[in-house]
Amino acid sequence: MALELFNRDNELRGYSLIRATELKKQIEPYLDKTKDLLTGFNLTEFYSIQKERILTHFNATQADWEDWRWQMRHRITDVNTLNSIFPLTEEHQLEIAEVGRTYRWAVSPYYLSLMNFNTLNDPIILQGIPKAEELLDSSGEDDPMGEAFTSPAPCITRRYPDRLIINVTNICGMYCRHCQRRRNIGETDAHKNRDNLVQALDYVRANPEIRDVLITGGDALLLSDGTLDWLLGELHSIPHVEIKRIGTRVPVTLPMRITDNLMFILAKYPPIYINTQFNHAKEVTLEAKIAADKLVSAGVILGNQAVLLKGINNNPHIMKKLNQELLKIRIRPYYIFHAKNVKGTRHFIPSIQEGIAIMEALRGFTSGLAVPTYIINAPKGGGKTPILPQYLLSLDEHEAVLRTWEGKIVHYENH
Numbered sequence: 001m002a003l004e005l006f007n008r009d010n011e012l013r014g015y016s017l018i019r020a021t022e023l024k025k026q027i028e029p030y031l032d033k034t035k036d037l038l039t040g041f042n043l044t045e046f047y048s049i050q051k052e053r054i055l056t057h058f059n060a061t062q063a064d065w066e067d068w069r070w071q072m073r074h075r076i077t078d079v080n081t082l083n084s085i086f087p088l089t090e091e092h093q094l095e096i097a098e099v100g101r102t103y104r105w106a107v108s109p110y111y112l113s114l115m116n117f118n119t120l121n122d123p124i125i126l127q128g129i130p131k132a133e134e135l136l137d138s139s140g141e142d143d144p145m146g147e148a149f150t151s152p153a154p155c156i157t158r159r160y161p162d163r164l165i166i167n168v169t170n171i172c173g174m175y176c177r178h179c180q181r182r183r184n185i186g187e188t189d190a191h192k193n194r195d196n197l198v199q200a201l202d203y204v205r206a207n208p209e210i211r212d213v214l215i216t217g218g219d220a221l222l223l224s225d226g227t228l229d230w231l232l233g234e235l236h237s238i239p240h241v242e243i244k245r246i247g248t249r250v251p252v253t254l255p256m257r258i259t260d261n262l263m264f265i266l267a268k269y270p271p272i273y274i275n276t277q278f279n280h281a282k283e284v285t286l287e288a289k290i291a292a293d294k295l296v297s298a299g300v301i302l303g304n305q306a307v308l309l310k311g312i313n314n315n316p317h318i319m320k321k322l323n324q325e326l327l328k329i330r331i332r333p334y335y336i337f338h339a340k341n342v343k344g345t346r347h348f349i350p351s352i353q354e355g356i357a358i359m360e361a362l363r364g365f366t367s368g369l370a371v372p373t374y375i376i377n378a379p380k381g382g383g384k385t386p387i388l389p390q391y392l393l394s395l396d397e398h399e400a401v402l403r404t405w406e407g408k409i410v411h412y413e414n415h
C-alpha cells in the first residue's frame with residue numbers, strides 16, 4: 001500500500017518535471033531576445049551622465065533639476081539648443097528645424113536625458129524629436145475622435161453613460177510626436193479658465209448618473225497645486241462622484257512634478273486613480289519609480305495606457321518587458337491603444353495584426369497583471385472597443401470549443 005502511494009507520487013513528480021521543462025522552453029525565446037534590451041533601471045548611470053551634461057549647459061544645479069517649474073522653463077524647443085547639448089549631423093539639424101516650422105516640439109531636460117543620440121531609432125528620441133515623416137503625411141484627420149461633437153458643456157467630453165472627461169489644460173511636459181490630441185495641444189499653451197471649469201462642475205453636479213470623472217488635458221498634473229486642490233475638492237464634495245481619475249504623463253516626462261505638497265493634496269480626496277502613459281521600458285527609470293512610490297503612498301491607484309507605436313513598441317518582447325517593468329513600480333497596465341489616424345502621426349501606426357500578436361504573446365506567457373486590454377477607438381467617438389485574439393472557437397448550447405494560450409484545442413461542456 002505504502003509502496004503504491006510512493007510510486008504514484010513519483011510518477012506525478014516525474015510528469016510535473018517534464019511539464020516544467022516544457023514551460024521553461026516557452027520562455028527561452030523571450031529571455032534570449034530581452035537579455036540585451038535596456039530598461040530605465042539598467043541605464044541609471046548613462047542617464048546621470050547625460051543629466052550632468054544638460055545641467056552644465058544650463059549652468060544649473062541638482063536642486064534646479066528636481067524643481068518641475070525649472071524643468072518646464074527649460075524645455076528644449078529649438079534645434080540650436082539641442083545641438084549645443086547633443087551635437088547632431090547637419091542633415092539631422094535641418095530635418096528637425098524644417099518639421100519644427102509646421103509642428104512645434106518641446107522636451108523637458110529630464111526626458112532629454114533619457115535620449116541616446118548614438119542610436120537613431122532610440123524609442124525616446126522617436127517620441128520626442130521631430131522627424132521628416134510628420135510632413136509627408138497629410139492624410140490623417142485633425143479630430144478623428146469627433147471630440148468637437150461630444151461636448152455638452154465647456155471642457156467636457158461625454159461619450160459614455162456614467163462617466164465623462166473634464167479637459168483642464170492643453171499644456172504638457174513635452175509634446176509627444178505621436179500625440180493623439182495634436183489638434184488641441186498644437187498651438188497655444190493655456191489652462192482652462194476658472195469660469196469654464198465652474199461650468200463643467202455645474203454640469204457634473206446637475207447630472208447625478210455621473211459617478212466617474214476623469215480630469216485630463218493635455219496633462220492634468222501641470223495645473224498648479226492650488227487649482228488641483230480646488231478642482232479635486234469640488235468634485236469630492238459632489239456625493240454622486242464616486243471616483244476621480246487623472247490623466248497625466250508626468251510620471252514619464254516630468255516625474256519631479258510629484259512633490260510632497262502634491263502628495264498631500266491627492267491624499268485628501270480618495271479614491272483617486274491616475275493613468276499615465278509609459279510606452280517603453282527605457283522610460284521606467286529610478287526617478288519614475290520615486291514618483292510612483294510617492295503617488296502610491298498618497299493612496300493613489302496607478303495604471304498605464306500605452307499607445308502601440310510602430311518602431312517604438314510594436315514588438316511582443318518589448319511590450320512584455322514594458323509591462324513587467326511597470327508592475328515593478330506598482331503601475332498596472334490598463335490599456336494598449338491602437339494609434340489613431342491623426343495628421344502628422346501616420347508613420348507611427350502599426351497593423352492591427354501586430355497588436356493582436358502582442359496580446360497573444362502576453363496572455364499565459366506572463367502575469368495576468370501584465371496583460372492590459374488592447375483597444376481600438378471607434379471613429380467619431382464610437383467608444384473604446386476591445387480587440388482580442390480568438391480564444392473561443394465555437395459556442396452552442398452544449399459545448400464551447402476553446403483555444404488555450406498554448407494553442408491547445410479543448411472541448412468544454414456548456415450547461
Ligand SMILES: *Cc1c(COP(=O)(O)O)cnc(C)c1O
Nearest residue numbers: 157158159160163164165214384
Ligand atoms: C476613455 C474615455 C473615458 C474612460 O474610459 P474607461 O474605459 O472607463 O477608462 C471616459 N470618457 C471618455 C470621453 C473617454 O474617451
Ligand code: SF4
Nearest residue numbers: 172175176179218249
Ligand atoms: S503628454 Fe499626452 S496630451 Fe501631451 S503631448 Fe504627450 S500624448 Fe499628447
